[in-house]
Each structure stands twice: as structure tokens, then as C-alpha cells.
Amino acid sequence: MFKKQTIKAWVFPCLFLFLISCKESQDTEYAELPPVKKLENYYLDQIKRSVIYLDSLQAENEIERKKHFYIQSRNSFKQAEAILAFAEKKTYKALNAPNILKVEEEDETNIKSFEPFGYQVIEENLFAESIDPEALQKAISSTRNRMNFIQQNTEFNFQNYHILWLIRDEIIRISTLGITGFDSPVLERSLQEAGIVYTSIGHILEIFKSEFKRPDLYESWKTEIERSIQSLDTNFNDFDRYSFIKDHTHMQLELWKRTREDWNADFPVGLPIGIDAESLFERQTFNLDYFTAYNRNNQFTEAKAELGKRLFEDSSLSNTKTMSCATCHQADKAFTDGLTKFEGQIRNTPTLGYAALQKAFFYDNRSRGLEKQIVAVINAENEFHSDLEKFSETVASDSTYVKEFDKLYKRGATHGNIRNAIASYIRDLMPFNSKFDNNINGIENSLSSQEIKGFNLFMGKAKCATCHFAPVFNGTIPPEFLDTEMELLGVPKDTSANSSIDPDLGRYTLMKTESRKFFFKTPTLRNIALTAPYMHNGVYTNLEQVMEFYNNGGGAGLGIIEEYQTLPPDSLDLNEEEMEAIIAFMESLTDKRFQNEKPL
Numbered sequence: 303m304f305k306k307q308t309i310k311a312w313v314f315p316c317l318f319l320f321l322i323s324c325k326e327s328q329d330t331e332y333a334e335l336p337p338v339k340k341l342e343n344y345y346l347d348q349i350k351r352s353v354i355y356l357d358s359l360q361a362e363n364e365i366e367r368k369k370h371f372y373i374q375s376r377n378s379f380k381q382a383e384a385i386l387a388f389a390e391k392k393t394y395k396a397l398n399a400p401n402i403l404k405v406e407e408e409d410e411t412n413i414k415s416f417e418p419f420g421y422q423v424i425e426e427n428l429f430a431e432s433i434d435p436e437a438l439q440k441a442i443s444s445t446r447n448r449m450n451f452i453q454q455n456t457e458f459n460f461q462n463y464h465i466l467w468l469i470r471d472e473i474i475r476i477s478t479l480g481i482t483g484f485d486s487p488v489l490e491r492s493l494q495e496a497g498i499v500y501t502s503i504g505h506i507l508e509i510f511k512s513e514f515k516r517p518d519l520y521e522s523w524k525t526e527i528e529r530s531i532q533s534l535d536t537n538f539n540d541f542d543r544y545s546f547i548k549d550h551t552h553m554q555l556e557l558w559k560r561t562r563e564d565w566n567a568d569f570p571v572g573l574p575i576g577i578d579a580e581s582l583f584e585r586q587t588f589n590l591d592y593f594t595a596y597n598r599n600n601q602f603t604e605a606k607a608e609l610g611k612r613l614f615e616d617s618s619l620s621n622t623k624t625m626s627c628a629t630c631h632q633a634d635k636a637f638t639d640g641l642t643k644f645e646g647q648i649r650n651t652p653t654l655g656y657a658a659l660q661k662a663f664f665y666d667n668r669s670r671g672l673e674k675q676i677v678a679v680i681n682a683e684n685e686f687h688s689d690l691e692k693f694s695e696t697v698a699s700d701s702t703y704v705k706e707f708d709k710l711y712k713r714g715a716t717h718g719n720i721r722n723a724i725a726s727y728i729r730d731l732m733p734f735n736s737k738f739d740n741n742i743n744g745i746e747n748s749l750s751s752q753e754i755k756g757f758n759l760f761m762g763k764a765k766c767a768t769c770h771f772a773p774v775f776n777g778t779i780p781p782e783f784l785d786t787e788m789e790l791l792g793v794p795k796d797t798s799a800n801s802s803i804d805p806d807l808g809r810y811t812l813m814k815t816e817s818r819k820f821f822f823k824t825p826t827l828r829n830i831a832l833t834a835p836y837m838h839n840g841v842y843t844n845l846e847q848v849m850e851f852y853n854n855g856g857g858a859g860l861g862i863i864e865e866y867q868t869l870p871p872d873s874l875d876l877n878e879e880e881m882e883a884i885i886a887f888m889e890s891l892t893d894k895r896f897q898n899e900k901p902l
Contacts, residue, residue: 351378388468419444474781610727636829642840646684658729672725756887777824792857
């Protein structure tokens with residue numbers, strides 16, 4: 303639909319000269335102000351610049367000049383991104399969202415649809431082969447008005463921990479979204495833009511230089527940011543994302559940890575990434591309690607997980623006394639069942655590995671927490687065919703269970719505590735000790751060049767990571783991990799040449815929202831070598847078929863045309879060697895406990 307554009311050299315003024323000149327003027331203007339006020343002025347200056355360039359973009363008639371003003375406005379937007387994304391989360395997401403209809407479904411009586419606007423929408427319209435002037439002007443106007451509103455309604459009240467918080471969020475955003483092309487779908491300016499963002503991080507740290515008790519730590523930041531910007535100065539498809547994350551992102555997380563200690567900054571709120579994290583790919587990276595909807599005071603423990611494992615494997619808890627959670631989620635199959643669809647089910651059984659690190663459950667996102675998901679399984683006619691009262695009575699009649707619950711929970715074997723124990727076991731299924739994890743964390747040096755190439759393709763040219771976000775490789779969007787995305791891919795009902803779309807309507811079955819037909823949750827790709835067959839209907843039996851589907855543009859490549867398909871219909875232009883490399887990378891995501899298992 304859209305083709306990559308080659309932008310004339312004059313469109314890109316020398317980034318470093320531009321930034322240096324801006325920095326000099328800002329240093330002079332803001333020299334006597336307190337750091338937070340300096341930060342506010344810097345931020346508002348970038349917002350103002352972006353608005354001015356949007357005004358010029360809207361007024362200009364000559365296409366090449368329009369493109370020039372778009373780039374300049376986008377550069378200023380990226381200068382402001384770290385602060386904007388933190389201070390105005392919802393607005394930032396709207397300004398930087400894909401060109402896809404946004405739907406919010408609170409309940410059947412409160413469904414809202416929002417036409418997309420923002421920089422991605424402008425980019426896709428402005429750099430299309432055929433421009434729709436009306437659609438372009440509408441997108442520019444909406445974006446300009448929202449940016450101007452921010453300019454007129456901003457007032458900071460930041461503490462030191464807020465500064466550190468927004469810096470780390472941006473470091474994670476760059477490595478998981480920025481360098482993948484997530485928000486530059488046509489121009490693929492992601493690496494250049496990441497360099498601009500790093501420059502802004504450097505400026506923020508300079509504003510707060512007086513907070514550093516150790517001057518050498520500040521100098522380490524300066525050196526690391528300069529090195530990161532230099533490494534980003536390359537072609538989008540050639541960029542070594544594996545080495546960047548291993549050598550730069552993880553170094554920055556380590557520097558951030560040291561800076562928090564140096565500034566003596568306490569965090570009064572729970573974050574999805576633990577404050578001591580030095581890697582994106584470790585078990586201790588994530589704060590499990592952040593992902594717990596049940597009771598944030600009822601914290602995860604290994605003892606609760608062990609109790610939950612016994613409940614998970616106990617078939618006496620079902621109405622027939624023949625089914626347990628482990629019946630469909632078998633440990634030796636990475637907590638799937640190896641079937642296209644389990645008897646009585648309409649969809650393929652998903653893995654429970656890393657399920658804790660998402661915000662919605664089931665393929666249609668109908669449950670907003672693990673505990674709620676467990677209730678649905680208990681009540682389902684073709685699963686436990688029971689109810690919460692009967693289920694809890696069965697547990698409470700077992701003296702061994704009662705003794706354990708009394709020891710681990712204040713109120714013993716209540717409905718909520720029983721569900722929490724099972725959920726705790728599921729939350730424990732995230733070891734982050736695959737071959738890939740151990741290599742990117744420097745524990746091993748065993749990844750092949752093919753596997754590294756596969757990761758770089760996955761995170762770059764193939765665009766896999768624009769839906770399957772690292773480090774979990776599922777649809778829960780970093781760095782806030784608040785939303786679990788759904789996609790309309792156009793999955794066929796079978797593998798025949800002229801197949802039609804699978805009749806399962808997905809999310810539509812819950813709220814009857816027309817624009818949500820055929821939408822399904824994006825699952826994790828961890829342990830994917832053991833979780834065949836694939837897709838919500840189990841239509842593909844191997845990863846080669848899956849890669850071919852995506853490479854050809856999803857359903858559109860099969861002639862399945864759906865208005866709201868979220869997967870770009872263009873071919874990815876991957877050759878056989880590249881697809882094999884991506885599969886090799888995905889197979890390297892197999893957890894250590896499964897590494898002796900044979901792929902299905």
C-alpha cells in the first residue's frame with residue numbers, strides 16, 4: 303500500500319549542528335532557572351517548534367516542502383518525547399499511534415471509536431504514492447491542535463524520581479519500539495529518531511547535573527549516550543539490534559540503577575520494571591505485583607506458587623473429577639496440548655508461559671486478570687463445568703489444602719485466595735532462561751550467527767516486533783505494559799489455495815462491535831517451537847507456514863480482504879534464508895526446562 307520513500311538530503315539538516323545551536327541558546331536562556339523550570343522550558347520549546355512546523359506543513363502547497371516541514375516537526379516531537387510520553391501518556395499515544403481505528407469498549411452500552419490522527423497518520427498520507435489532500439489536511443489539523451493544546455496547558459511538578467522514571471521509560475521505549483520501525487512505518491527513520499531522543503536524554507541529564515554526587519557517573523552517561531548515537535548511524539535493515547540492546551540498553555539500565563542510588567531517589571509507586579533491573583531479559587526484570595489485578599497487597603511468593611501448582615494439577619476440582627488445568631496446559635508441551643482444538647473448544651489452547659506479563663486473557667481479551675480468567679475456566683461447560691462455590695468447597699474439604707492456605711493467607715482458603723494461588727503458579731512460569739536470554743545477558747556465548755541475524759530481522763526488516771514486542775514478544779506494549787493489543791490478520795480457515803477467513807469472529811462476539819470482527823490477542827512467541835499448531839484456530843502446523851503467511855501480507859496476500867486488517871498487505875520481501883533465520887531465532891526462545899524436548 304505504501305512504499306518506502308527516499309528523502310532528499312536537504313530535508314535533513316545536520317542533526318548535531320542543529321542540536322548544538324539549540325543547546326547553546328537554551329543554556330544561555332535558562333542558566334539561572336531551577337532545573338525543573340529549565341526542563342519545562344526546554345519541553346515547551348520543542349512543542350512550540352513542532353506546532354510551528356505543522357503550521358508550515360499545513361500552509362505549504364509544494365509536496366517536497368511539505369515533507370521537509372513534516373520531518374522538522376517530527377524531530378521536535380521526538381526531542382519532547384521522553385517528557386511528553388510521561389506527562390501526557392494518553393495524548394502521546396494518540397499523537398504517535400498507528401493509522402488504525404481505535405476502539406474503546408467499556409461495556410456493551412459504552413463503546414467508542416476514534417479516527418486515528420498524529421504523526422504516523424500524516425506520514426502514511428504524505429508519503430503515499432497517491433495523496434488524499436483532504437485526509438492529509440485533516441490529520442495535520444488534528445495533530446496541530448492537540449500539540450497546541452499541550453503547549454497551552456502544561457505545568458510541571460516533577461520530583462527527582464519522576465525525572466529518572468521518564469528517562470528509563472524512554473530507554474526501554476527506544477529498544478522495544480523505537481528501533482523496530484514501530485512509529486515510522488513508511489520512512490523507517492527510526493534510527494535517526496532514536497538518536498534525537500538520546501540527545502534529549504543527554505540534555506535532561508545535563509539540566510539535572512547538580513543532582514549527581516559522583517561526577518564520574520554523569521560523565522559515564524555522556525560517554526554512553528554519545529556511543530549509542532554513533533551506533534545508530536547506519537542503515538535501518540543493517541542495524542545490529544542484538545548488539546545495541548546487549549551493549550547499550552543494558553549498560554544504560556545499569557547506569558540508571560547507579561544514578562537512582564546516587565540521587566537517593568525513592569519510588570513511591572510500583573513500576574512494571576523493577577528498580578534494580580539491569581537487563582530486559584531476566585526474571586527479576588519484572589515487578590510481578592504490578593501485573594496482579596487481584597490484590598496488590600497480596601504479593602507473589604514461591605510458596606503460593608507451589609501450592610497453586612498442586613491445585614493446577616488436581617483433577618478432583620472439576621465437576622467430572624477427570625479434568626485439571628494441566629489437562630489442556632501440559633508442562634511438557636510448554637503448557638499447551640498439541641491439538642488444533644481441544645475437544646469442546648472453539649480455539650487453539652494458548653501457552654500459559656509468560657501469561658502473567660499481559661493485561662488481558664483469552665484470545666478475545668475478555669478477562670482482565672489471571673484470577674478472573676480462572677473463574678471463566680471453572681464455569682465453562684466444556685472445561686471444569688462447575689462454579690466458584692463448589693470449586694472452593696472441594697478445596698476447603700481437603701485438610702492438607704486448608705493447612706497450607708491458613709499458613710500462607712490471612713483468611714485461609716477463600717474463593718479469592720484459591721484463585722490467587724493458582725494464578726501465582728502461572729505467574730511463576732516465566733524463567734527468562736532460554737538460549738537467547740542467556741546470550742543477550744552474557745551468561746552464554748552460544749547463539750549462532752543465523753539466530754542473531756534472525757533476531758535482527760525480527761526486530762527490523764520483518765516488522766515482527768511491531769506487534770510482538772520484546773522482551774516478552776507478545777502484544778503487551780512497553781514500557782508501561784498497560785494494554786494488550788489485538789490484531790486482525792485475516793487468518794484463513796484452512797490451508798487450501800482459495801480459503802476464506804476463519805469464521806470465528808473473535809472479539810466481536812463479546813460486544814458486537816462491527817469494527818472488532820476477527821480481532822484476536824497477540825500471544826507470546828516464547829517457547830513457540832513447542833506450541834504448534836499455530837494461530838487462534840491452529841490452522842498452521844509449522845513455523846514455515848506461519849512465516850509464509852506473514853511474508854505474503856497476511857490474509858490480504860491470500861485474497862482475504864477485510865476493511866480493518868491491521869497487518870500491512872504488502873509483502874515483507876523476505877527470502878528463504880531470512881525466513882529460516884527468523885525461525886532459528888524464535889526457536890532460541892525455548893526455556894531451559896524444555897530444551898531437550900523435540901519440537902512438534
